[in-house]
Amino acid sequence: MKGLRYIENVASLTLDKDRCVGCSTCVTVCPHRVFQLQESKAVMVDKNGCMECGACAVNCPVDAIRVDPGVGCASLIINRWLKGKNLPSGSCC
Ligand code: SF4
Ligand code: SF4
Numbered sequence: 001m002k003g004l005r006y007i008e009n010v011a012s013l014t015l016d017k018d019r020c021v022g023c024s025t026c027v028t029v030c031p032h033r034v035f036q037l038q039e040s041k042a043v044m045v046d047k048n049g050c051m052e053c054g055a056c057a058v059n060c061p062v063d064a065i066r067v068d069p070g071v072g073c074a075s076l077i078i079n080r081w082l083k084g085k086n087l088p089s090g091s092c093c
Helices: 025-029 055-059 073-083
Strands: 035-038 041-044
Touching: 025 035, 025 055
Parallel strands: none
Antiparallel strands: 035 041
C-alpha cells in the first residue's frame, strides 16, 4: 500500500490515548502504517495516510479509535467518477 495517499487533513480518524492499552493491534492491522507503538501507547504517525477502511477501530479491544468509514477517500473517488469530475492533484488512495 506504500505510495497510496489520502487527501491531506481530512481523515476522520481519532485516537483516545488514555483508553489505549498498548496491544498493538492497530499497528498490525493498518495497511497504511498510520500507527506506531511508543512507550506502550499507540500514536498516529501518519494520519494523512489513513484511507478510513475502519480495520483499526473495529479491532481495537478498548474502543480507543474512531473513524467514519466511507466518508472519505473511496466515497470521494466514486462520487467524482459518477459526476465526471477529476480528483484534486496529488490525491489519493
Ligand atoms: S488497538 Fe487500541 S488498545 Fe491496541 S494499541 Fe491500538 S489504540 Fe491501543
Ligand atoms: S482506518 Fe484503516 S487506514 Fe485508517 S488508520 Fe485505521 S486501519 Fe489504517
